[in-house]
Amino acid sequence: MRIELQKRPTPSALYAVLSPFIALGLTLIAGAIMFTILGKNPVDALYSFFIEPLTEVWSIHELTVKAAPLILIAVGLSVCYRSNNWNIGAEGQFIMGGILGSLVPILMPGFQSWLTLPLMLLLGMAGGAAWGAIPAFLKTRFNTNEILVSLMLVYTAQLFLDWLARGVLRDPNGNNFPGSIRFPSAAQLPEIMPSQGSAHYGIFLAIIAAVIIWFMLSFTLNGFQVRVLGANPRAGRFAGFSQTRMTYFAFLLSGGLAGLAGIAEVSGAIGQLRETISPGYGFTAIIVAFLGRLSPLGAIAAGFMLALTYLGGEAAQMTLGISDKVGRVFQGLLLFFVLGCDTLINYQVRLVLRKAAPAAGGQG
Amino acid sequence: MQNQRTETPLLETKGLTKIFGSLRACDGIDLAIAPGEIHALLGENGAGKSTLVKMLFGVLEPSAGEILWKGKPVSIRSPGEARATGVGMVFQHFSLFEALTVAENIALALDGNVAIDRIADEARRLSHEYGLPLDPSAHVADLSVGERQRIEIVRSLLQNPELIILDEPTSVLTPQEADRLFETLAKLKAEGRSVLYISHRLEEVQRICDRATVLRHGKVTGACDPRQETPSSLARMMVGGEVAEISGAGLGEPGEVLVEVRKLSAPARTPFAVALRDVDLTVRAGEVIAIAGVAGNGQSELFDVLSGEVTVSDADSLRIANVPAGRLGITARRLMGCSFVPEERHGHAAVPNMNLSGNLVLSRYASDREAFLTGGWLGLISSGPVAAATKRISAAMDVRKSLEDPPAGSLSGGNLQKFIVGRELDRQPRVLVVNQPTWGVDAGAASRIRQALLDLAKSGSAVIVISQDLDEVFEIASSISVINEGQLSKPEPALSMTRERIGLLMGGFHDGTGHGTETAEAAHAH
Known part of the structure; x- marks a missing residue:
């Protein structure tokens, strides 16, 4: 007996929809096995990991706080990956956006008007885009691998932030603790319902961005370019589209949105610039983008899903007494199963019962 | 030639069928190849010729039917088994590594561990014997397409096959190179080997083949002696109707x-x-x-x-x-x-997983900006006019498709090409x-x-x-x-x-x- 993958004549529409859910199911099963091995009751553990965070108003607020940056970043990455540009460094762009936007309240604490926040957000986008432009430039000019360059720039950005928060941008009245001054209220992204929880307007930015980018991808010539160049660079060249311009577009857009997420996080959720501002949103957003089928609208749902793994990780630490790294394990499992299940869209799994040699691939 | 019909065929298929999803690429094929004959397999693109030979060569597994080798049922499950049985194949698209030498490329296809020098000597001997001169130490990248084909032929001859399958061998050759290939085929035939010759060039088939089997839509539509037929009667069997004569009448004096x-x-x-x-x-x-x-x-x-x-x-x-x-x-x-x-x-020319309408925009978004785009700087693609133009082109070029706007990759080669040419002619x-x-x-x-x-x-x-x-x-x-x-x-x-x-x-x-x-x-x- 052997298992055979048979290419479908056309991609299956059914599995294109089902695949993320199958992946989710497999992740839960694998999670249950993991909890059992850890000596926990798997049902209780999964409940406290995935369901309990949804039963309280404040934790639903927390969910949107975590989902907002994930969605914003993933929307940009969807465009990037669709166009066949592999930006793995959103985490770094997120950090640089956070830094550049924070300069407004830190260097000009007296500048408090309705312009403060928009200026910060714009600078945040600019910071992320500028950081994203580096791998784009090196790729188009010297043909470097953007995966490596963008990834390495994450560590540069992290250390740069660490240096700033402990050094030149440190609050002089902060008892030598790392971190900048607390932002004045005009520089803070307001909370939506302050009486109930901490959710801030970042989630609206995320959803608006997702809808705009979805529209761009689906209906405009620009989105058409993204799809053509991503699917067939040669056909794109025949159409007269420029690969170089597309690489810049993809990196500036995904970098800009990651930077926006960064400043929204600093100004909305944290309220000051600290030595670390991200629990790995830039990396988790890669999973969000794939779980959302590289569709900006899909990224919204996937963003909430992955946000839950952050909350679940915290919950697991509190109620089960196991490391919150379990959240990372779930993220990894999910990405693994999502990519695996995507095979079902283009291939049919067949069990061949009679004994036979492995099918030889070939063309001619 | 007459008594060949009565002896056991070298290779015979009975009701050989291959189904891909809902498509019956080969549907109950009966074929018999006698020892020492050059047998033509004729058919248009998509008629099922390649699928059939892939089953004979063990690349694809038949869905139904059986293959008989010298009268006994065999199951050929891999190209290796096909070679062991005595079937050699020269594919239309060569599988050669350009950076390696001729001898190295041949060694790659052989089972077992044979010293490269021995392979080179053997290849040199065979290639001269069959009038296909080859230098075993030459790099493939430096060779012409005709020479590359010789590598494939010599490679299959090294296995001493009784049946050699050639898939559209002359499509890449000059007339002189083709003549040379025909001499080689005659030599193979004289040695008692059989050749299955796949082609859609009627003239060649009439010239060198003893018998022909014609396929259309995965079924056998005729088995004949090609020399007894006219090109137009063969073409009729292939396409199931008359092929329009094209005419250059009316081409005037060249202008500016x-x-x-x-x-x-x-x-x-x-x-x-x-x-x-x-x-x-x-x-x-x-x-x-x-x-x-x-x-x-x-x-x-x-x-x-x-x-x-x-x-x-x-x-x-x-x-x-x-x-x-x-x-x-x-x-x-x-x-x-x-x-x-x-x-x-x-x-x-086209993005296979994109619809025809998208592929229309691909080459005409700039020249037909007024018609196909709206919204100024937003550059919205106007689906209405694009769909109308797709329909117009499909009708003008008789593009046959199952859906209104299918992915380009789902069309047959001929239909997609008609669409692509029509897309440009339309303007x-x-x-x-x-x-x-x-x-x-x-x-x-x-x-x-x-x-x-x-x-x-x-x-x-x-x-x-x-x-x-x-x-x-x-x-x-x-x-x-x-x-x-x-x-x-x-x-x-x-x-x-x-x-x-x-x-x-x-x-x-x-x-x-x-x-x-x-x-x-x-x-x-x-």
């Missing part, structure tokens, strides 16, 4: 010069590409210039330079309607009224450059495409056709030029051109017929 190429050179962009050297070409309105040549002599490089996918530094070396255009990109050239059809349909271009317009396209679609190209020239456009298919070249060209190693011969009127002369030009004999013929004959005598 629309494309002028002067001393155009372009360096090779990769180690395996061909450099263009001092190309001169003048194309006038109302004229079809055909550029013949064996594959891999700079055709795609010439196309890229003409289309503007690759620009040249000297703007004046290419003038379109008297405007220097060498440095203009493909979009700018389209806006000057030019249209282009590249050779490769999938992934160059009535002043200049059309097309590379291998009917490569891998069935006879019905090919004649439709050729007629459409002629009609375009009749309406006063300049048409440049780069083609390996000499029948096509003679059918549509007003003048013919030959490309060889990146150089173009001086165009000559089609009426005074002969196949022999083209064959010599393909071989690189630009100096004069006398000298060329001598050398070619000398080469033949070896």
Whole structure:
């Protein structure tokens, strides 16, 4: 007996929809096995990991706080990956956006008007885009691998932030603790319902961005370019589209949105610039983008899903007494199963019962 | 020949069927190949020829039916088993590593551990014995397509097969190279080996094959002695109807010069590409210039330079309607009224997983900006007009499809090519450059495409056709030029051109017929 993958004549529409859910199911099963091995009751553990965070108003607020940056970043990455540009460094762009936007309240604490926040957000986008432009430039000019360059720039950005928060941008009245001054209220992204929880307007930015980018991808010539160049660079060249311009577009857009997420996080959720501002949103957003089928609208749902793994990780630490790294394990499992299940869209799994040699691939 | 019918066939299939999803690619095929015969497998593209031979060679597993070898049922589960049984195959697309030598490439396909020197000696001996000279130490990258094919043939001969399957072997050869191949096949036949010869070239099949099996839509539609048939009766069996005769009547006197190429050179962009050297070409309105040549002599490089996918530094070396255009990109050239059809349909002329309407926008978003885009700087694609144009093109070119707007990759080669050519004709271009317009396209679609190209020239456009298919070249060209190693011969009127002369030009004999013929004959005598 052997298992055979048979290419479908056309991609299956059914599995294109089902695949993320199958992946989710497999992740839960694998999670249950993991909890059992850890000596926990798997049902209780999964409940406290995935369901309990949804039963309280404040934790639903927390969910949107975590989902907002994930969605914003993933929307940009969807465009990037669709166009066949592999930006793995959103985490770094997120950090640089956070830094550049924070300069407004830190260097000009007296500048408090309705312009403060928009200026910060714009600078945040600019910071992320500028950081994203580096791998784009090196790729188009010297043909470097953007995966490596963008990834390495994450560590540069992290250390740069660490240096700033402990050094030149440190609050002089902060008892030598790392971190900048607390932002004045005009520089803070307001909370939506302050009486109930901490959710801030970042989630609206995320959803608006997702809808705009979805529209761009689906209906405009620009989105058409993204799809053509991503699917067939040669056909794109025949159409007269420029690969170089597309690489810049993809990196500036995904970098800009990651930077926006960064400043929204600093100004909305944290309220000051600290030595670390991200629990790995830039990396988790890669999973969000794939779980959302590289569709900006899909990224919204996937963003909430992955946000839950952050909350679940915290919950697991509190109620089960196991490391919150379990959240990372779930993220990894999910990405693994999502990519695996995507095979079902283009291939049919067949069990061949009679004994036979492995099918030889070939063309001619 | 008569008694062959009564002896046990070397290979026989009974009700051989292969189903892909809902498509019956081969449907109950009965085929019998006698020992020592050259058996033709005829059929249009998509008729199921390749699927059938892949099952015979163990690449695909039959869904139903059986294969008998010398009267006994066998199951061939892999190419290795096929070779062990005694079946050799030469694929249409070679599977050779360009960076390795001939002997190394042969060694890769052999089972077991044989010293490379022994393989080289054996290959040298075999290749001379069968009139297919090969240098085992040459790198594949340096060899012509004809020589590469010889590697594949020698490779399969090393296994001492009783049946050799050749898939469209002459599609890449010059007439002289093809003649040489036919001599080899005659030799194989004389030794008692059988040959299954897949082709859609009727003339060849009539010339060398003893029997023919004709396939259409996965079924056998005829088994005959091709010498007893006429080309048109064979064509009828293949396409199931008459193939329209195409006519160049009405091609008037050439008008103004629309494309002028002067001393155009372009360096090779990769180690395996061909450099263009001092190309001169003048194309006038109302004229079809055909550029013949064996594959891999700079055709795609010439196309890229003409289309503007690759620009040249000297703007004046290419003038379109008297405007220097060498440095203009493909979009700018389209806006000057030019249209282009590249050779490769999938992934160059069209994006396979995109719908036809998307593929229409692909090459016409700039030239038809007014019609296809709205919303100013937003650049919204107007689905209504695009859908209407897709429908119009499909109707004009008789594109057969199961859905209103299917993904391009789901169409058969011929139908997709009709759409791609129709997409460009639909805008009535002043200049059309097309590379291998009917490569891998069935006879019905090919004649439709050729007629459409002629009609375009009749309406006063300049048409440049780069083609390996000499029948096509003679059918549509007003003048013919030959490309060889990146150089173009001086165009000559089609009426005074002969196949022999083209064959010599393909071989690189630009100096004069006398000298060329001598050398070619000398080469033949070896």
